[in-house]
Amino acid sequence: MLCSCTNRDNTSVFEGRDNAVTMQRRTGGDHRPTLEMVAAAAGVSRGTASRALNGGVNVSRKAMEAVERAAAELGYxxxxxxxxxxxxxxxxxxxxISETDERLFSDPYFARLTRGVHSELAGSGIQLVLTLAQNDQERRQLVRFAAGRHLDGVLLISHHRPDPLPLALEDAGIPVVVAGRPNGPECSTRSWWVDADNCGGARQAVEYLISKGRRNIATVAGTQDMSAGFDRLQGWKEAMRVAAGALPEDLIAFGDFSEGSGRRGAEELLARGRPIDAIFAASDLMAFGVLDTLHRRGLKVPEDIAVMGFDDMPGSERCDPPLTTVVQPIDEMGRILVRMLLQRLRGEEDAETSVIVPTGFVVRGSA
Amino acid sequence: MLCSCTNRDNTSVFEGRDNAVTMQRRTGGDHRPTLEMVAAAAGVSRGTASRALNGGVNVSRKAMEAVERAAAELGYxxxxxxxxxxxxxxxxxxxxISETDERLFSDPYFARLTRGVHSELAGSGIQLVLTLAQNDQERRQLVRFAAGRHLDGVLLISHHRPDPLPLALEDAGIPVVVAGRPNGPECSTRSWWVDADNCGGARQAVEYLISKGRRNIATVAGTQDMSAGFDRLQGWKEAMRVAAGALPEDLIAFGDFSEGSGRRGAEELLARGRPIDAIFAASDLMAFGVLDTLHRRGLKVPEDIAVMGFDDMPGSERCDPPLTTVVQPIDEMGRILVRMLLQRLRGEEDAETSVIVPTGFVVRGSA
DNA sequence: GTGAGGGGTGGGAGCGCTCCCAAGGATGCG
DNA sequence: CGCATCCTTGGGAGCGCTCCCACCCCTCAC
Incomplete structure (x- = not known):
C-alpha cells in the first residue's frame, strides 16, 4: 500500500553509491556576475564599483546609485x-569543539557558551563557523582549514589538559582563545584563555558550609586531567587547609563528573567511617548521585549532611532538596571569549591575555 | 585572599571594551610561505611544485621529494x-541549522543527525562547517557566506514549513539538500531532500495497534506546520480510514510535541467521553505526557489503554511502562544527506532528488 | 641516423577582488 | 584669471594558486 503523502516526484529509498570525491572542476555554465560586470552595467570602473559597495568613500551620489542598482539587478x-x-x-x-559530539549535545555548557559567543558576534558581520575536532585526522584538517585563511582566529572549547590543538593552530599563525585553561608544559602558553574561577568558586562553597557550622566537609572531586576537576579540588583544599589546619586527605573521593560516580563517591566516603557533615561535589551531576546515596542510607539533607554542587545544571532546582550550587556565568564567558579574540585580531597590545571570571552561588535547600 | 591556582601572568576580570570591527588590514609581518617560495627552495617552478603537492602526476621522483622536503621545512x-x-x-x-540554539542542543535529533553527517564525511577531505541561522539577519549573512564561495553546498536542517532559506540559497546558486520536507508553494522545489517516512511510520503504528485488537485508537498530533506533525497525522488518518470506514475526527487532539501538550491532549481526549483503547502520540515526549495523565486517572497501560510514541528518545525505554515507539534511522538519514549533496555537486543527473527513509518500531511494554 | 612519442618542466594567463596612484574635473581664493 | 586644493575616477598591479601550452630531452622503433 502506497502512502498518499509520499510525494509524486522521483522518490525512492536510497541505495549506497560510489562516494568518490571527484566534483566537477570549474563548474561550467553558472558564471555568476563579477564586480567587473556590475561596473560595466553601471557605466563605471571596477575601482569605483568596489568603493561604492564598500562604504562608499570618494564615490559620487550618482555613481553610488548606479552601482547599487546594477548590483541588485544582476544579483551580484x-x-x-x-x-x-x-x-x-x-x-x-x-x-x-574539541570534544565528542556525545558530550557536545548533552552538556548544557556548550549550548550556553555558544549562545554567549553568538550574541556577542551578532551584527558584527563576522561569520561564526562551528567545527568539531574529535580525532587527530579532524584536528589536522581543521589546522589546514584555518591556516588556509578560512578562519581569522579560533575560539577553542577544550577542557582536557593535554590538547595539542591550540599549539598546532598558533604554530600555523592562527590566534586562539581557549575556553578552559591550557596550562602545563605540553600546552601552548601563547594562546589566550578564559576560565571560570573554579578554584575560588569551590573555596567559597566550602567557606559557606563552614559559615553554616559544618566542619567535616568531604568532597567528591572531578576528573583531574580537566582543569575544572583539578581547580575545584584545589579550592576545596585551600579552604580546608585554613579551616582544619592540616589537609584531611581522607575526606576526598574521586569521580568523573557523572551521576554514577557521585553515587559511588558518597558511598566510599561514608564507608570510611569518618564523621562527615557536608559533601561538596565538583559537579551538579555528581551531587545528584550523592543525594541519591544519602537518601538510600536514610540520611537527611541538609540536617545530617549538607550537599553542594557546582554548575547549576537545568534540573538542579527541581531535585530533592533543591541543590545549593556554584554558578558559572557561561554566557558571559562566551561573550568575553569573542571580545578577546577580536582584540587579538586587532593587535591590541594592552589587552588582557587571560581572564578568570568570578563565579557566584545560589542557596537552595541542600545546604 | 588570592587563590593560589590563579595563574601568574597578566590576568584579571574582564572589562567591556569597544567592540568595533576594525581588524588590521594586510596583516603586516607574518608573511607565510607561498607556493612560489617552496618552489624556489626546491629548485623547481611553481607549476611543478603545485603538481607535486597535488597528487604528483607528471612529476619526477627527484622533484617530488625536493618539493615535499621544502614544504615541510618552510612549514608551507x-x-x-x-x-x-x-x-x-x-x-x-x-x-x-535553522532552529533556535535552545532546541539545537536539547533535542537529541540534531546530535544524531550531526553524527551521521560527520561519519559519512570522515576521510573525504571535505570540511564540514556548522552554522546557525536563527533569524533573518543571520540567514542573510549565511547566504552571503555561501554564495561568496565559502560553501560548495548546504545541508539544511529545517522542519518548519515556510522556511525561506532553501530558496534563497538555491537562488544564489548553492545546491541544498534538506533534512525534512520543503514542500508547499512558498518553498523551493529545487532543493533535494531526505525525510523519514513519517506518514508510513504512523500508519504502521496504528496498524500494529489494530492487529493487537485495538479499535478506538486516538491520536495526539504534533505541530501541523512541521512536516513531521502533519505527516504523522496523515498516517494515522490513512490507517483509521481503512479500519473504521470513516474518519473519527473526535479521536484527534492537537499538541506541539512537548510533554505538557501530551498531558493536555490526553485529558482532552478522555474528557470527550468517547471510548478509547489506544493513544498514538506523534512524539515520545507527548507520549510521556499521555502516560502521566493516564496514570493519574488510574488507567492501566497497556491493559486499559495502549500507548505508542514516535522518535525513540533516550529515556523512552525507562519510562513506565517502557514505551513502544516508532524509530527513525537518524544516523542513516545524515549519511544519505551527505551522499545526495555530493552527488549533486558532482552533477550526477540520474541521482534521486528526494528520499524517504523507512521507519521501524520497537515493541516494549506500552502497547 | 632520423622522426615520432611521451614523460617532465617552466612560465604566462587568469580567477575576482582591493589598493594605489596618476590624472581629470570641479571648486575656491588671491 | 591663474593656481592650489579637493573630490572623483580609471585602470594597473598584485594577492597565491591552478591550468594550459609550448618546449625540452630522453627513449624507442624503423
Whole structure:
C-alpha cells in the first residue's frame, strides 16, 4: 500500500553509491556576475564599483546609485574567496569543539557558551563557523582549514589538559582563545584563555558550609586531567587547609563528573567511617548521585549532611532538596571569549591575555 | 585572599571594551610561505611544485621529494582562498541549522543527525562547517557566506514549513539538500531532500495497534506546520480510514510535541467521553505526557489503554511502562544527506532528488 | 641516423577582488 | 584669471594558486 503523502516526484529509498570525491572542476555554465560586470552595467570602473559597495568613500551620489542598482539587478554576490585572497583575512572565526559530539549535545555548557559567543558576534558581520575536532585526522584538517585563511582566529572549547590543538593552530599563525585553561608544559602558553574561577568558586562553597557550622566537609572531586576537576579540588583544599589546619586527605573521593560516580563517591566516603557533615561535589551531576546515596542510607539533607554542587545544571532546582550550587556565568564567558579574540585580531597590545571570571552561588535547600 | 591556582601572568576580570570591527588590514609581518617560495627552495617552478603537492602526476621522483622536503621545512600551508578562487569551489559544505540554539542542543535529533553527517564525511577531505541561522539577519549573512564561495553546498536542517532559506540559497546558486520536507508553494522545489517516512511510520503504528485488537485508537498530533506533525497525522488518518470506514475526527487532539501538550491532549481526549483503547502520540515526549495523565486517572497501560510514541528518545525505554515507539534511522538519514549533496555537486543527473527513509518500531511494554 | 612519442618542466594567463596612484574635473581664493 | 586644493575616477598591479601550452630531452622503433 502506497502512502498518499509520499510525494509524486522521483522518490525512492536510497541505495549506497560510489562516494568518490571527484566534483566537477570549474563548474561550467553558472558564471555568476563579477564586480567587473556590475561596473560595466553601471557605466563605471571596477575601482569605483568596489568603493561604492564598500562604504562608499570618494564615490559620487550618482555613481553610488548606479552601482547599487546594477548590483541588485544582476544579483551580484561578491566572491569572498577573492576578497580573502587580497585582504589576507576571511572575516570569519571558528568555534571549535574539541570534544565528542556525545558530550557536545548533552552538556548544557556548550549550548550556553555558544549562545554567549553568538550574541556577542551578532551584527558584527563576522561569520561564526562551528567545527568539531574529535580525532587527530579532524584536528589536522581543521589546522589546514584555518591556516588556509578560512578562519581569522579560533575560539577553542577544550577542557582536557593535554590538547595539542591550540599549539598546532598558533604554530600555523592562527590566534586562539581557549575556553578552559591550557596550562602545563605540553600546552601552548601563547594562546589566550578564559576560565571560570573554579578554584575560588569551590573555596567559597566550602567557606559557606563552614559559615553554616559544618566542619567535616568531604568532597567528591572531578576528573583531574580537566582543569575544572583539578581547580575545584584545589579550592576545596585551600579552604580546608585554613579551616582544619592540616589537609584531611581522607575526606576526598574521586569521580568523573557523572551521576554514577557521585553515587559511588558518597558511598566510599561514608564507608570510611569518618564523621562527615557536608559533601561538596565538583559537579551538579555528581551531587545528584550523592543525594541519591544519602537518601538510600536514610540520611537527611541538609540536617545530617549538607550537599553542594557546582554548575547549576537545568534540573538542579527541581531535585530533592533543591541543590545549593556554584554558578558559572557561561554566557558571559562566551561573550568575553569573542571580545578577546577580536582584540587579538586587532593587535591590541594592552589587552588582557587571560581572564578568570568570578563565579557566584545560589542557596537552595541542600545546604 | 588570592587563590593560589590563579595563574601568574597578566590576568584579571574582564572589562567591556569597544567592540568595533576594525581588524588590521594586510596583516603586516607574518608573511607565510607561498607556493612560489617552496618552489624556489626546491629548485623547481611553481607549476611543478603545485603538481607535486597535488597528487604528483607528471612529476619526477627527484622533484617530488625536493618539493615535499621544502614544504615541510618552510612549514608551507596552501592558501585555500587562492585555491578556491581559481577552482571555483572551496571543498567545504555547510550544515545549517535553522532552529533556535535552545532546541539545537536539547533535542537529541540534531546530535544524531550531526553524527551521521560527520561519519559519512570522515576521510573525504571535505570540511564540514556548522552554522546557525536563527533569524533573518543571520540567514542573510549565511547566504552571503555561501554564495561568496565559502560553501560548495548546504545541508539544511529545517522542519518548519515556510522556511525561506532553501530558496534563497538555491537562488544564489548553492545546491541544498534538506533534512525534512520543503514542500508547499512558498518553498523551493529545487532543493533535494531526505525525510523519514513519517506518514508510513504512523500508519504502521496504528496498524500494529489494530492487529493487537485495538479499535478506538486516538491520536495526539504534533505541530501541523512541521512536516513531521502533519505527516504523522496523515498516517494515522490513512490507517483509521481503512479500519473504521470513516474518519473519527473526535479521536484527534492537537499538541506541539512537548510533554505538557501530551498531558493536555490526553485529558482532552478522555474528557470527550468517547471510548478509547489506544493513544498514538506523534512524539515520545507527548507520549510521556499521555502516560502521566493516564496514570493519574488510574488507567492501566497497556491493559486499559495502549500507548505508542514516535522518535525513540533516550529515556523512552525507562519510562513506565517502557514505551513502544516508532524509530527513525537518524544516523542513516545524515549519511544519505551527505551522499545526495555530493552527488549533486558532482552533477550526477540520474541521482534521486528526494528520499524517504523507512521507519521501524520497537515493541516494549506500552502497547 | 632520423622522426615520432611521451614523460617532465617552466612560465604566462587568469580567477575576482582591493589598493594605489596618476590624472581629470570641479571648486575656491588671491 | 591663474593656481592650489579637493573630490572623483580609471585602470594597473598584485594577492597565491591552478591550468594550459609550448618546449625540452630522453627513449624507442624503423
Amino acid at each position: 554576490r561578491p566572491n569572498l574567496a577573492a576578497r580573502t585572497l587580497v585582504l589576507g583575512r576571511s572575516e570569519s572565526i571558528g568555534l571549535v | 600551508r596552501p592558501n585555500l582562498a587562492a585555491r578556491t578562487l581559481v577552482l571555483g569551489r572551496s571543498e567545504s559544505i555547510g550544515l545549517v
